[in-house]
Structure formats: C-alpha cells, structure tokens
Amino acid sequence: MMLMNSFRQPKFWKTYFTPNRYSYDQIPDLTGKVAIVTGANTGIGYATTVGLAGQGAHVILACRSKERAMAAIERAKKEIKEKYPNAPKPRLEFLDLDLNDMRKCRDAAKSFLERGLPLHILICNSGIMVSPFELSADGIETQFAVNHMGHFVFTTTLLDRIKESQPSRIVIVSSIAHEGPVSGGIDFETLNDPSKSDNVSRYGRSKLANILFTKALARRMAGEHVHVNVLHPGYVSTELIRFAKDKFGFVQWVTNMIGVTPEMGALTQLYLATSPEVESQDIRGRYFIPIANELQPTAYAQDEELQEKLWKFSEELVREKIGA
Numbered sequence: 105m106m107l108m109n110s111f112r113q114p115k116f117w118k119t120y121f122t123p124n125r126y127s128y129d130q131i132p133d134l135t136g137k138v139a140i141v142t143g144a145n146t147g148i149g150y151a152t153t154v155g156l157a158g159q160g161a162h163v164i165l166a167c168r169s170k171e172r173a174m175a176a177i178e179r180a181k182k183e184i185k186e187k188y189p190n191a192p193k194p195r196l197e198f199l200d201l202d203l204n205d206m207r208k209c210r211d212a213a214k215s216f217l218e219r220g221l222p223l224h225i226l227i228c229n230s231g232i233m234v235s236p237f238e239l240s241a242d243g244i245e246t247q248f249a250v251n252h253m254g255h256f257v258f259t260t261t262l263l264d265r266i267k268e269s270q271p272s273r274i275v276i277v278s279s280i281a282h283e284g285p286v287s288g289g290i291d292f293e294t295l296n297d298p299s300k301s302d303n304v305s306r307y308g309r310s311k312l313a314n315i316l317f318t319k320a321l322a323r324r325m326a327g328e329h330v331h332v333n334v335l336h337p338g339y340v341s342t343e344l345i346r347f348a349k350d351k352f353g354f355v356q357w358v359t360n361m362i363g364v365t366p367e368m369g370a371l372t373q374l375y376l377a378t379s380p381e382v383e384s385q386d387i388r389g390r391y392f393i394p395i396a397n398e399l400q401p402t403a404y405a406q407d408e409e410l411q412e413k414l415w416k417f418s419e420e421l422v423r424e425k426i427g428a
C-alpha cells in the first residue's frame with residue numbers, strides 16, 4: 105500500500121533527477137565542533153561519522169551495541185587516515201543508546217550532558233524499516249518507538265545544551281516513505297493496533313513523524329541559532345533492508361541495481377549538518393532530498409495542526425511512561 109501511494113505521489117520520482125549540490129570537499133573545517141550521530145556504527149550513519157571526523161569534529165557514536173560501535177570506531181580511524189591524510193587524530197567515542205527504550209534514551213542524553221561538552225551537531229539517523237509488529241520496552245509499536253519516540257526523548261533532553269552551544273544544528277533523517285502512510289496521516293488512537301496498519305505503512309508513519317517533529321521543533325527554535333532540518337538520504341545500499349527483503353524478494357535486487365553507496369547517501373545530512381549555507385540562508389524546518397536539494401514534503405507533513413498534535417502526543421507519552 106505504501107509503495108503504491110508513493111508512486112501516486114507526484115514527487116517520488118524527483119529524488120532520482122536532482123543535481124548533486126554538495127560534496128565531501130565542501131565540508132568546512134570542523135575542529136572544535138562536537139557532534140552526536142545516532143546509528144553511527146553502520147550504513148549512512150557510519151559514512152556521516154567519517155565525513156564529520158575527517159574534518160576534525162569530535163564525534164560521539166550513539167549506538168545500541170558497544171561491540172559494533174567500537175568496531176566501527178576502529179574502522180573509521182583507519183579510513184580517515186587514508187582519506188584525510190592531513191586530518192588530526194580522529195576523536196571518536198561510543199555512547200550507549202537504545203532507542204527502543206525511552207528511559208535509556210533519557211539516561212544516554214544525561215550521561216552525555218554530565219560530561220560538560222558542548223553539542224554543535226546532533227544527527228538523528230538511526231532507524232529500522234518494515235520490521236515485524238512488536239511493542240517497544242514502553243509498549244509502543246517499535247518502528248514509531250525507535251524512529252520517532254526514542255529520538256524525541258534523546259533530542260529534547262539534549263536541547264538546552266544544543267541551545268547553549270549555538271550556532272548549532274539538529275538533523276533528522278526521514279525518508280521518501282513519509283509519502284506512504286494510508287489516509288489520515290497518523291492515527292494516534294490505533295498506533296499499537298496491528299490490524300490497522302501493516303509493516304510497510306508503519307515505517308511510512310514513523311518517517312512522517314520525523315518530518316512533523318522537525319517542523320514543530322524548528323518552530324520552537326525560532327530566534328535561536330539552532331537550525332533544525334530533515335531529509336531523505338536517497339535509496340542507499342545498507343543493512344536497512346534486512347526485514348524488507350524477507351517480505352519482498354525483489355528488494356535486494358532493486359537495492360543492488362539502484363542503491364547508492366552510504367558515502368553518497370550521507371551527503372544530504374552532511375550538507376544540513378555542516379554547510380555554511382544553512383546559516384547564511386537561514387534554512388530551518390525544511391525537507392531535503394539528494395543531494396542537498398529542497399523539496400516540499402507531503403501535505404500531511406506540512407500540516408501544522410498535525411505537527412503540534414504529534415508534539416503534544418509525544419510529550420504526554422513520555423510523561424506517562426517515564427515521567428517528566
């Protein structure tokens with residue numbers, strides 16, 4: 105259903121015909137900047153980490169597996185040495201973050217805050233796609249929990265530090281799949297009812313939530329030098345398809361045919377996280393597709409009432425499950 109809806113949308117095709125407006129050699133010197141990347145151990149998050157640390161940023165890899173994160177850190181150090189021979193010794197660290205559990209998200213953010221570091225760049229990149237129906241540690245449908253709620257708790261707990269560190273950026277990774285949820289945008293009453301949605305539309309719903317959250321957060325950051333933006337990274341060849349390929353046999357084949365590398369897939373989020381243009385043109389609350397091209401997301405995503413409804417719903421859910 106989601107794919108059908110996406111194809112009916114007039115904008116789906118555009119992601120394949122837009123120019124490349126950002127490249128690795130345009131990333132400015134990031135010495136002195138502190139960044140957190142969620143889901144940094146693999147895929148687009150890993151490539152983003154290398155891109156940031158290669159220009160001198162101190163990058164915190166917020167991941168759910170210490171083992172995978174430490175392996176990624178070792179790999180990134182070698183890669184940076186090869187790709188950026190003049191770069192200073194990379195500063196890469198692990199932060200324990202399980203987005204499937206809101207209390208752990210708050211604890212992860214607090215443990216970062218206790219270190220007293222500034223936070224100039226937060227990239228909410230982690231995601232799961234088309235996973236079978238399950239409930240999170242807090243009893244929330246897992247795609248919505250991991251892709252939206254976990255990042256909501258993590259980001260809002262870090263927000264004061266991000267404001268203190270301005271100019272700063274928050275980048276939320278959504279998807280073209282936000283075009284897909286079935287009618288009504290998000291029905292908050294039936295989030296946890298498996299009979300009202302399927303694995304594919306649940307992914308689309310969570311990615312729509314990413315854009316709604318971005319726009320509501322950007323509104324709250326008006327007047328601050330905190331630029332909050334959202335993007336679709338393109339069709340990127342990563343491990344994200346692990347569930348989709350079980351459900352649809354053709355997914356692996358399509359990925360091999362048209363999926364771009366994680367390095368290419370990382371460029372739009374690197375643009376929003378690092379390009380001086382974002383500040384000079386005061387880019388806020390906007391949605392981008394590869395590479396660094398602005399696009400209007402769907403009408404649901406632009407619906408201010410729905411954006412505020414999601415914010416209120418998320419706040420109340422946090423209060424109910426883990427307290428203020």
Ligand SMILES: NC(=O)c1ccc[n+]([C@@H]2O[C@H](COP(=O)([O-])OP(=O)(O)OC[C@H]3O[C@@H](n4cnc5c(N)ncnc54)[C@H](OP(=O)(O)O)[C@@H]3O)[C@@H](O)[C@H]2O)c1
Nearest residue numbers: 143147148168202203204229230231279339340342343344
């Ligand atoms: N690939 C694409 O074509 C595409 C297209 C549109 C949007 N996106 C979006 O791009 C983002 C990155 O995806 P990707 O393609 O790089 O996928 P990926 O290779 O599967 O990476 C996803 C990352 O999210 C992490 N993650 C999953 N569950 C988590 C949890 N409970 N707590 C913390 N981290 C968790 C994973 O950790 P583990 O390694 O431990 O599982 C991994 O680091 C996602 O938000 C995705 O929706 C991707």
